[in-house]
Every structure is written in structure tokens, then in C-alpha cells.
Amino acid sequence: MSTAPRTAVRTVVGMSGGVDSSVAALRLRDEDEPIAGLFMQNWDDDGSGDCRAEDDRRDAVAVSGRLGIPIHFRDFSGEYWKGVFEHFLAEYAAGRTPNPDVLCNREIKFKHFLDAARALGAEFIATGHYARVEARDGRHLLLRAVDRSKDQSYFLHQLGQAQLSATKFPLGRLLKRDVRQMALDAGLPTAAKKDSTGICFIGERDFREFLGRYLPAREGEMRTPDGQVIGRHPGVFYFTLGQREGLNIGGVRGFEAAPWYVVGKDVGENVLYVDQGSDSPWLHSQALWSEAAHWIAGSPPAKRFECTAQTRYRQADEACEVDVRDDGTLSVRFARAQRAVTPGQSLVLYDGDVCLGGAVIAATDAPLEERLKARAA
Incomplete structure (x- = not known):
């Protein structure tokens, strides 16, 4: 790595406090790219004790210190509520199953974060997403990551030319196991940190309890597709097609002892439809x-x-x-x-x-x- 003095920041790295964004910053630093980190707070602590934002913030600061790069902080929780969470609630209320990660990328990480980076004088942003960007024939293409098991292009499909032309994905050609090893070799405090899973603002807490704070649900009937009532549900909002867990259907007279799956929802009538078999034709x-x-x-x-x-x-x-x-x-x-x-x-x-x-x-x-x-x- 060169020891030449650094110039003004050209790329701002979204530092989430995880191993992927840590290694994204590491790789850019080692390429002598003039960088800074930026930690985004997208969710206000709701008093449940389940929000890990402060832990993630500390990890982001520790990594930035280890790498010798400055770090900035921005609170996008208001923008997240309006641009992502209100839509999330409206979709569940309508009986649909939204994907907040897609909206978060479009509305927060590649909109407000990009604006914040430009306000700091940067030309580019970088994130720890597993994806690639390539310029061909005057267009910027979004490509799958080399590590197909970690590819995140699915969540990035709402990006356009303006965002992709200003974005770097330093992990796009790496395997996850190699990312972990790079973090370990560099002594980064996030090297062994567990990857976050599930919906970001829910974390490890119970999904039904969380959603019930915002969408009071009504109990209703669980029926087979032919209309036979076989149980009751705590609220149609809590279920999605193909779901097996949480139905609490015991032995039902006249039916085999086989697992039940959600096959449909009628929000207007407050009915959850279920059938047996993961390959149900319904x-x-x-x-x-x-x-x-x-x-x-x-x-x-x-x-x-x-x-x-x-x-x-x-x-x-x-x-x-x-x-x-x-x-x-x-x-x-x-x-x-x-x-x-x-x-x-x-x-x-x-x-x-x-x-x-x-x-x-x-x-x-x-x-x-x-x-x-x-x-x-």
C-alpha cells in the first residue's frame, strides 16, 4: 500500500458495521482510493431493546479507526419511515407481502446516501453488496456477483443509470469465504460478526408482535380451498403464500397427518386458506x-x-x-x-x-x- 498523502475524498463507503462493508472499505483503501465512511441510521430505537443500531455504529467506528479513514454519520430514519416503512405497512394491510430491502436500496442507500456523499464532495459511493457494475457501449450494466450464493442484484434491480454510474461494488468478484479471510487477515473487529438476516428493522424479534403494534389484526377462520373450516388464525397479515410455520393446525378429522401450508388470503372476508402438501396445486x-x-x-x-x-x-x-x-x-x-x-x-x-x-x-x-x-x- 502506498504511503503517499491522501487527497480529498472521492468515494464514500456505506459502513453498516458488518463484515461486508468493512472489507469493501479495506479493498478501496488498499487501492489508494481516497475514501471516507458513512454510517446511516435508518430506524429509530423503538424502546424494545431489539434495535442493534448502536452496536453497529460502534463496529463501524472501530473498523474506520482500524483502517485509518474518517467516518461520518447521517440520520435517515425520517426518510426511511416515509419512503419504506409506510409502504411496508400499506402492503401488509392490503394482504400483500412487500420486500422492504428493495425500497431501502432505491430510496435510502442509493438516493439519500448518494446525496449525502455528494454533499461531502465525493464522486462515488461504495457498498458491501455482492453485485457488479460494468460500463458497456455507453451504458452501465448491473451484473450478478461472482459468488452466486451471495448475489444481491435481486435487491438492486430498481437502480438506474444515474445511480450505477456513481456506484462501486468492491465485493462483486469475491467469494464470501475470502471476504471473511480478508477481514481476519486485516484484524478487522467485524471479521467473525454474524451476517444480519430477515427484515432489517425487525431484527431478531417476533414478527407478529412487531407488526401487531402497527396493524391490529383480527382473528378469523382458516379454511380449505373447498371451504371447510379447520381452525382459526390470529390475523391474515401475518402469513404469506407457501408458509408452513405458525399455523398451529393439529390433527384434523378426515385429513392425513401431513403438514399444512398457506395457499391464499382473502383480506376482505378475513379468511386464510390452507392446504396440505408443499406442492399443493393451489x-x-x-x-x-x-x-x-x-x-x-x-x-x-x-x-x-x-x-x-x-x-x-x-x-x-x-x-x-x-x-x-x-x-x-x-x-x-x-x-x-x-x-x-x-x-x-x-x-x-x-x-x-x-x-x-x-x-x-x-x-x-x-x-x-x-x-x-x-x-x-
Whole structure:
């Protein structure tokens, strides 16, 4: 590493207090990139004792000290509440299952964080995401990470040219195990820190208890698709398609001793529909319709095209045909039936390793969903 004096900051690294952002900063520092760190507080301590923001802040400070780089702090909790959390609640209230990480990236990390970095005089931001950016033919492409088991392009599909042209992903070509080893070799205090999982602002706490603070739920009936009542649920908001845990269905007379799964929700009637078997036909769909799509290149590759898609994180690629409708929404048909495609989640489209963009899933042709739509018409 060069010992030449550093110039003004050119890249600000989002320091989360985790091992990935720590190594992202380490790699840029060792490339003699003039950097600073920035810790974002996105959630106010709600008094539960479950918020780890202060621990993460201390770790970010410790890493920055170890690397010999300055660190800044910004409170984006107000922006997060309006841009992410209010949408999260509205989606659950409507019976859908949102993905707040996608919105957090678009609204906070690659919007307010980018603005804060520019206010500090920087040209670029960097994060510990596992993804890659490449410039080709005057366009910036979002590509999957080399470590496909950690690839996070799914959560970044709402980014556009302005954000990608100002973003660096130093971990995009690394394997996770090598990132851990780099942190250990450099003596970083986050080297063995456990990766965060789940929804960021809920953390390790009970999901139902947390959501119940904001969306008071009503008990209701659990029914089979043919209408037989087999139990009661604590609130349809708490469940998502394909879910097995938390149903608390014991032995039901006339049914096999097999696991039960959520296959549908009727928010208006406050009914949760369940069926036995992880491959229940009520869980499968072959087509979906989306809200207006976002295209990383600024426009779709064609009005109709074939590609692969993911309807959930870490899903294997699924072949599909995409029709872009006049209002920007998508009609998508898969080559084979898909399990538990969930309204509110993200459809993300790929051409090989290139992420094309994506959209929020609005509806599917799953049999129970079609029946409920016809009943409401």
C-alpha cells in the first residue's frame, strides 16, 4: 500500500458495521482510493431493546479507526419511515407481502446516501453488496456477483443509470469465504460478526408482535380451498403464500397427518386458506401480471422478449416470456409452473448475468387467486 498523502475524498463507503462493508472499505483503501465512511441510521430505537443500531455504529467506528479513514454519520430514519416503512405497512394491510430491502436500496442507500456523499464532495459511493457494475457501449450494466450464493442484484434491480454510474461494488468478484479471510487477515473487529438476516428493522424479534403494534389484526377462520373450516388464525397479515410455520393446525378429522401450508388470503372476508402438501396445486401459477416495470437501461429490450426471472431471492433462474404492455406493466408467462408466486414481492428479470430490471408482482393465475378475483368482480 502506498504511503503517499491522501487527497480529498472521492468515494464514500456505506459502513453498516458488518463484515461486508468493512472489507469493501479495506479493498478501496488498499487501492489508494481516497475514501471516507458513512454510517446511516435508518430506524429509530423503538424502546424494545431489539434495535442493534448502536452496536453497529460502534463496529463501524472501530473498523474506520482500524483502517485509518474518517467516518461520518447521517440520520435517515425520517426518510426511511416515509419512503419504506409506510409502504411496508400499506402492503401488509392490503394482504400483500412487500420486500422492504428493495425500497431501502432505491430510496435510502442509493438516493439519500448518494446525496449525502455528494454533499461531502465525493464522486462515488461504495457498498458491501455482492453485485457488479460494468460500463458497456455507453451504458452501465448491473451484473450478478461472482459468488452466486451471495448475489444481491435481486435487491438492486430498481437502480438506474444515474445511480450505477456513481456506484462501486468492491465485493462483486469475491467469494464470501475470502471476504471473511480478508477481514481476519486485516484484524478487522467485524471479521467473525454474524451476517444480519430477515427484515432489517425487525431484527431478531417476533414478527407478529412487531407488526401487531402497527396493524391490529383480527382473528378469523382458516379454511380449505373447498371451504371447510379447520381452525382459526390470529390475523391474515401475518402469513404469506407457501408458509408452513405458525399455523398451529393439529390433527384434523378426515385429513392425513401431513403438514399444512398457506395457499391464499382473502383480506376482505378475513379468511386464510390452507392446504396440505408443499406442492399443493393451489400454490402453483404459470403466469403473473406486474405493476409498472423499472428498466436499468432506461427502456425494455423489446415489447416482447424471452429471458429468465426470479420471483424471490436466491431462486434458480426460471425461463419466461415477457410482454410489456402500453402502460408499462408486464404480463409474464413461465415455461413451467411456479410455486408460491406472491403479490407484493419483486419479479426480477435477467439476460444471463445481466439484470434487466423488474417490477412488483400484482397478481397471478394461481387457482385460488383467480377464484377470489372472480368472486369480487
